[in-house]
Amino acid sequence: MAIRLYNTLTRSKDEFRPIDPKNVRMYVCGPTVYDDAHIGNARPVIVFDLLFRLLRHVYGEAHVTYARNITDLDDKINKRAFERGVTIRDLTEGTAARFHAAIDALGALRPTVEPRATEHIEEMKALCEKLVAAGHAYVAEDHVLFSVPSMPGYGGLSKRPLDDMIAGARVDVAPYKRSEMDFVLWKPSREAHEPGWPSPCGIAQPGRPGWHIECSAMSWRHLGETFDIHGGGIDLVFPHHENEVAQTTCAFGHPVMANVWMHNGFLQVEGEKMSKSLGNFVTIQELLDGWQGKAWPGEVLRLTMLKTHYRQPIDWTVRAMEESWKTLAGWYRAAQSVEASSVPETVLEALGDDLNTAKAIAELHALDKRGDHAGLKASLQLMGFDEARLGELTAEADAEADMKDTGRIDDLIAARLAARKAKNFAESDRIRDELAAMGIQLKDGKDPATGEPVTTWEVMR
Numbered sequence: 048m049a050i051r052l053y054n055t056l057t058r059s060k061d062e063f064r065p066i067d068p069k070n071v072r073m074y075v076c077g078p079t080v081y082d083d084a085h086i087g088n089a090r091p092v093i094v095f096d097l098l099f100r101l102l103r104h105v106y107g108e109a110h111v112t113y114a115r116n117i118t119d120l121d122d123k124i125n126k127r128a129f130e131r132g133v134t135i136r137d138l139t140e141g142t143a144a145r146f147h148a149a150i151d152a153l154g155a156l157r158p159t160v161e162p163r164a165t166e167h168i169e170e171m172k173a174l175c176e177k178l179v180a181a182g183h184a185y186v187a188e189d190h191v192l193f194s195v196p197s198m199p200g201y202g203g204l205s206k207r208p209l210d211d212m213i214a215g216a217r218v219d220v221a222p223y224k225r226s227e228m229d230f231v232l233w234k235p236s237r238e239a240h241e242p243g244w245p246s247p248c249g250i251a252q253p254g255r256p257g258w259h260i261e262c263s264a265m266s267w268r269h270l271g272e273t274f275d276i277h278g279g280g281i282d283l284v285f286p287h288h289e290n291e292v293a294q295t296t297c298a299f300g301h302p303v304m305a306n307v308w309m310h311n312g313f314l315q316v317e318g319e320k321m322s323k324s325l326g327n328f329v330t331i332q333e334l335l336d337g338w339q340g341k342a343w344p345g346e347v348l349r350l351t352m353l354k355t356h357y358r359q360p361i362d363w364t365v366r367a368m369e370e371s372w373k374t375l376a377g378w379y380r381a382a383q384s385v386e387a388s389s390v391p392e393t394v395l396e397a398l399g400d401d402l403n404t405a406k407a408i409a410e411l412h413a414l415d416k417r418g419d420h421a422g423l424k425a426s427l428q429l430m431g432f433d434e435a436r437l438g439e440l441t442a443e444a445d446a447e448a449d450m451k452d453t454g455r456i457d458d459l460i461a462a463r464l465a466a467r468k469a470k471n472f473a474e475s476d477r478i479r480d481e482l483a484a485m486g487i488q489l490k491d492g493k494d495p496a497t498g499e500p501v502t503t504w505e506v507m508r
Contacts, residue, residue, distance in 0.1 A: 048105055050399045052276075053358060055284060055308040056204055060401055063307065065275050071102050071111045072274035074266045074305065076283055077161070079118040080142035081127045083330045084149055086348070086363055087280075087314040087321060093349055094311045094357040094402065095278045096155040096431060101398050104390070104429060113158040114269045116262060117143055120164040120242070120255065129240040149331040152345035154431040162265040164256070170264035171256040172247035174298050175232050179248050183297040184232055187223035189252040191233035196226050198293050204308060205285035212285065230290055231257035259290035266304075267295065277305035281312055311357045317364050339365050344440055346432050347372045353404040353430070373505055376440045378411065378427060381420045388421035390429050398430075416494055416501070456487055460502050463489075467500065 050063040065071040075095045078084055095115070102111045118124075119139035128138040147157075175191045178184035183197045195201050202212055213228055220227070235252040236243030243253030256264075266274065272295070279288065288308065295304040316327040334343045350371040355361040391414065397407035407430070414423040427433075463478040479489060482504070490503045 048395050048399055050101065050105060051401055052307050052309060053401045054306075055310050056303070056306075058206075063275075065106070066273065066306070068106055069110050071106050071276075072270040073099065073102070073111070073113050073276040073278065074262070074270055074274060075113070075115045075158075075277075076262060076279035076287070077115040077117050078143075078146050079121050079123065080139045080146060081121060081124040083142065083332060084146050085321065085328060085330050086316070086334060089150065089153060089331050089348065090311050090314055090352055090357070090361070091278065091280055092150050092155050093153060093352045093431075095309075096153075097353065097398070097404070098276075098278070098309075098402060099156060099158070100429060100431060101402070104395075112160070112270065114160045114162060114266065115158040116265045117161060117163045118258070118261060119143070120261065121258065125241055135242060145332065149335065152335050153331070153349050154346055154433070156431075160269050162269055164261045164265070167261070167264045167268055168244050168256065170268050171233075171260050172244075174260055174264055174267070174294060175247040177298040178232065178294065181297060183293075185225065186248050186250060187225075188221075189235040189246070189250050189254065190221075190223065190231055191246075191248055191250070192224060192229045193232055193290070193293060193297075194225060195228040195230070195293070198297055201228075201293055202289065204289050204292050207285060212289075230259060230286065232260045232294070233257060259287055260294055262287075263291050263294040263298070263304075266291075267299075272299040273301050273303060274305050276307045276309060278309045278311075281310040284308075284310055309357075312360045314361045314363055316362075318362055321363075343368055344372070346375060346440070349431060350375055350408075354408060356405055357402055370505075372440065374412075375432065378415060378423060378432075379440055381415055382424035382427060385420045385424055387425040387428055388419075390425045391419070391422040394422075394426045394429070404430075413494070456482065456485070456504060460489070460504065464500060464502060 051060050052063050053060045073095070075091060078088060095113075099111065099113045117139075119135075124135055124139060128135045131138065175184065178193065179186065179191065182194075184191055184193050186192075202209070205212070233246060233248075233250070233254050233256055235246070235250075235254045237252070242255055244255065246252060246254040266277070277288070277291075292304045296302065315321060316329065319325055319327060321328050329338055331348070334348060335345060336342055347368055348371075351363070351367050352361070354367065354371065391410070393410045393413075394407050397403045397410055400406070407426070411423060411426055414420070414426065459478050459482055463475050463482075466472070466474040466478065482489060487504050490505070492501050492503070493499065494501050
């Protein structure tokens with residue numbers, strides 16, 4: 048099957064053609080493990096896990112390499128460890144373990160390789176040496192800095208005007224910089240709490256790498272000088288990914304670092320930007336353990352995330368999670384007692400169209416309505432859902448349904464559909480109001496396959 052992906056580099060959606068179909072390679076920027084991951088951090092994990100699954104389905108599990116790094120070397124980490132009186136290693140090990148536990152619950156596969164920054168210092172130093180030797184970097188006051196003017200194509204990924212890039216770079220106005228946009232590849236470690244290694248490029252003072260060089264080094268080590276796909280959040284396009292491109296292409300002399308760049312959109316909570324000051328900051332683990340009076344299963348969080356196309360902003364709401372819970376409970380019931388078939392072409396076509404998960408989910412609803420539960424089960428498995436957790440998901444839905452006369456509800460819905468078809472809108476409204484008085488909320492829609500009117504219901508909250 049053909050896969051078409053939107054490429055931030057070209058601003059177009061094109062057919063994906065791997066460099067080597069026997070070794071499809073993808074790199075995604077992972078967590079900086081100084082604090083627990085919030086729900087916004089879960090979005091790239093889920094999005095690129097789905098892409099990983101799709102690539103494995105198309106090219107074979109043995110032919111896809113997925114690298115997602117762990118940044119365990121960062122000034123925020125140094126500061127947090129110092130404030131808490133613990134070692135940097137102890138802080139990052141504990142935070143990384145909690146990150147893995149949280150994303151395991153989301154149904155995310157572990158990547159093929161998960162490099163850590165602290166284990167790739169030699170590669171970072173080698174890149175510094177290459178860039179200095181090629182005239183793309185220089186040494187000044189125990190720093191190694193990338194010379195942005197040395198790369199005429201700088202800004203090609205983000206496509207920002209020069210003035211915007213200068214403003215967005217949060218420029219350090221250090222006197223040793225030749226250009227205000229130059230950025231740090233290596234810096235000295237002078238404070239007691241700062242980790243340090245022998246420096247490259249003849250610098251006597253021990254030091255540590257800058258942030259941007261870390262991903263260039265780790266992707267080089269595990270995927271090569273060029274590879275197929277680089278992913279991450281939209282907030283990383285500039286300056287982080289722009290600087291990765293500059294470092295890697297200038298070090299190795301290739302026109303690109305990755306052929307396809309993919310970025311997921313922002314997330315807000317209940318219509319507002321997530322922040323601790325607004326009281327709506329929530330971690331993945333807090334959602335799993337209990338938030339807004341309920342512990343949310345990981346697959347409910349996964350479905351809620353996938354209902355919105357990955358490039359679009361998403362509004363994270365309790366209402367959306369409740370709807371996902373009910374949807375999954377119904378699908379799991381339907382798929383529980385059947386053997387999975389092959390994944391239907393309609394689902395594969397939707398996912399192959401730049402991960403159009405909204406369309407894929409509509410296809411899952413259509414499969415359920417048509418009674419193709421074998422196809423539904425296969426599709427759920429491909430998308431990272433496992434009906435083995437049926438009991439946990441359906442317990443609450445069953446308890447609510449038991450409180451209602453479901454037969455009576457279904458009869459009233461059928462009568463209302465008949466009244467609407469006969470254009471007897473007064474009767475239709477009367478039945479709707481009767482159901483509302485019973486605590487039942489209706490949802491009107493159309494069958495994606497036939498176009499016929501369909502009404503579903505749920506218990507009002």
